Amino acid sequence: MDFQPDPGLESFRQEVRQFLQTKVPADLKGLQRCTRSPREQIMRWQKILDAQGWGAPYWAKEHGGTGWSVPQILVFDDECTAAGAPTQDGFVQKMLGPVLNAFATPEQKAEHMPAIFSGERLxxxxxxxxxxxxxxxxxxxxxxxxxxxxxxxxxxxxxxxxxxxxxxxxxxxxxxxxxxxxxxxxxxxxxxxxxxxxxxxxxxxxxxxxxxxxxxxxxxxxxxxxxxxxxxxxAGWGITKFLLNNEHATTADLPELNRYMRELRQFATKLRAGGERLIDRPEFALKLARLDAELQAIGMLVQRVAKLDQEHNPASHVLGSMLKIRATELQQRITETQIEALGDYGAVCYPHPHEPASDQAYPLQDLARGIANDMFLRRASTIYGGTSEVQRGIIAKMQFQL
Ligand SMILES: Cc1cc2nc3c(=O)[nH]c(=O)nc-3n(C[C@H](O)[C@H](O)[C@H](O)COP(=O)(O)OP(=O)(O)OC[C@H]3O[C@@H](n4cnc5c(N)ncnc54)[C@H](O)[C@@H]3O)c2cc1C
Incomplete structure (x- = not known):
């Protein structure tokens, strides 16, 4: 697989970035922490995406989707997260939608698809x-x-x-x-x-x-x-396997990992310990570099797994299981390092992002709001979507078959 930057992808990134700069309403920005935006925000954002012709960013053109390539989809997700755009309804976009496209009757599609595109039904x-x-x-x-x-x-x-x-x-x-x-x-x-x-x-x-x-x-x-x-x-079991096999590359939640890393870099340059910036402390700088290297490796694995998924290559199953384990463990380690970087303010101080701001001022409050919730929530990422133990079982069996 070729991991060299594609100049065409850069112009696509600029197009998405410009759209997000002009079309994400100010009152919807930046509330994405803690997995999902509130219902009304998802619905409003879906309408805006649909008006742009991006109502189904992950689906093929024949199903009314954008027909974007895997690298384009990854760029879209990454830019949305970086811009603080609201989340979409992942259950319908990434799980149910592909099932309906593949298995639903024309009558079932006619009943459900319009409300999915317009965001009226979660x-x-x-x-x-x-x-x-x-x-x-x-x-x-x-x-x-x-x-x-x-x-x-x-x-x-x-x-x-x-x-x-x-x-x-x-x-x-x-x-x-x-x-x-x-x-x-x-x-x-x-x-x-x-x-x-x-x-x-x-x-x-x-x-x-x-x-x-x-x-x-x-x-x-x-x-x-x-x-x-x-x-x-x-026939439900076959459909379930189809649904679960579609989400290998997305279980890594790469845009969120990228965001955690961006935040951690800011903490490292802005926060001080013993009068010194964190980034100037060799042990912290080394920790940051190790996490960054792992993130780069996961980014490449995401691309590889997504490509195998698109080609319906069964190797995506075992690589997808490896990716799930490594990416979710990294989510946990980066969010724990964020809390560590905040020192005494750490886990307990930062209010939930969907609750009113408190009067008390904390360091880097805008950036760190809801950070403890994210760290706690990530404890579950090695459970949902198939536990790490179950993924290890899949890997062991696949190796045996090779
Ligand atoms: C935050 C969160 C959100 C979720 N959202 C949804 C949702 O929207 N819809 C939905 O349907 N489900 C959802 N789930 C459920 C999730 O899919 C299950 O929790 C997961 O599949 C594990 O099942 P379980 O909780 O019953 O644990 P169990 O299957 O009972 O596992 C208990 C323990 O035994 C281990 N274990 C089990 N089998 C094996 C094995 N064969 N080999 C080795 N170890 C094994 C597990 O790793 C685990 O440590 C969610 C879970 C979480 C935590």
């Missing part, structure tokens, strides 16, 4: 259950088909857990068991469910960063029309 992912996380195929949420005069429908009963942003979502894509009699993978189906359906209850789980991202989601005799089944009944 989604969440209902996969994990209390007894089914790493071993997802053991899921027990049951969907029973009922034939009736006023339209065939499924009746869904069960519980999902760790449903990120279910409290902001209009719809959920849900894995359900439609047949308990067959091999566990063969009895799973993929359903789309309106969160306003009677019988859906969302209860918050507060996470270690003291914020509300996570939920338990309960389904109590929820009636779901058969037209909301994606693919055939029992």
């Amino acid at each position: 989604w969440c992912q209902g996969f994990s259950e209390p007894g089914a996380g790493s071993d997802l195929a053991s899921l027990r949420t049951r969907a029973e088909l009922v034939k009736s005069g006023d339209g065939d429908h499924y009746v869904v009963n069960g519980q999902k857990i760790w449903t990120s942003y279910a409290h902001h979502a209009d719809w959920i894509f849900l894995l359900v068991r439609t047949n308990p009699e067959v091999k566990k993978q063969a009895g799973i189906s993929f359903l789309l469910v309106d969160m306003k359906s009677p019988g859906v209850t969302v209860r918050p789980i507060r996470s270690i960063d003291d914020a509300h991202h996570l939920n338990e989601t309960f389904f109590d005799n929820v009636r779901v029309p058969v037209k909301n089944l994606i693919g055939a009944e029992g």
Whole structure:
């Protein structure tokens, strides 16, 4: 793979940068810390992107996307983060959207795509259950088909857990068991469910960063029309593998890693310890250089994995697992080093970015706001999207097969 800078990419970067400078409304800027912007901001930003023709930046042209190459997508994500633009709905852009493009009927696309592009409908992912996380195929949420005069429908009963942003979502894509009699993978189906359906209850789980991202989601005799089944009944496991295999390169969250590193460099040049700038202390400068070198290596691996993904090369699975482990561990180390750099002010002082500013002044307050939340939240990055232990198992098996 050629890692040399591409001059064409530089003009694309300038185009994106200029768009962001003029089109990100001032009141939406800079609130991106802690994984996701509030619901209204995501919706407003999606409308702006859609008006520019960038409503689906990661999809092929034939599906209404931008048709950007992998390096262009990486530039777009990086520039959006650097500009402090609001986040998009990753569940729909990176997970559900590609599934609908590949498996949905024309009627299903006609029902859901317009609201996805215009940002009027946000989604969440209902996969994990209390007894089914790493071993997802053991899921027990049951969907029973009922034939009736006023339209065939499924009746869904069960519980999902760790449903990120279910409290902001209009719809959920849900894995359900439609047949308990067959091999566990063969009895799973993929359903789309309106969160306003009677019988859906969302209860918050507060996470270690003291914020509300996570939920338990309960389904109590929820009636779901058969037209909301994606693919055939029992085909849900194949669709899930397609969905999970699409996100290898994105699990690294490279734009966020780049942002953490930019911030850490600023801390190192602006903060002092014992009268000396941190960057002038050899042990801190060495630590910074090591983190930077690892980040450069991850940047190259991201490009490689994304290219393999685009070529549908199965080597992306094992490299994607390696990338997931190394990138999420680096997220944890850089955010911990940020807290360390802030010294006595460290973890406890900085208010959450979505809460009103306090009167007390902290060093580099604008830059460091919400920093402890980020550090705590990153503890979970080695769990979600497949734990590090599970990724190591995948790597071990793949090496054995080579
Ligand atoms: C912040 C966050 C957001 C999330 N968002 C969502 C979401 O939006 N939607 C959703 O559906 N899910 C979501 N999840 C759930 C996530 O996918 C699961 O937490 C993850 O798959 C692990 O499953 P588990 O929590 O049940 O742990 P378990 O699978 O019970 O694992 C417990 C421990 O056992 C280890 N272990 C399990 N199996 C193996 C094995 N085969 N080999 C070695 N070690 C093993 C694990 O590594 C872990 O240390 C989220 C999780 C977090 C933390």
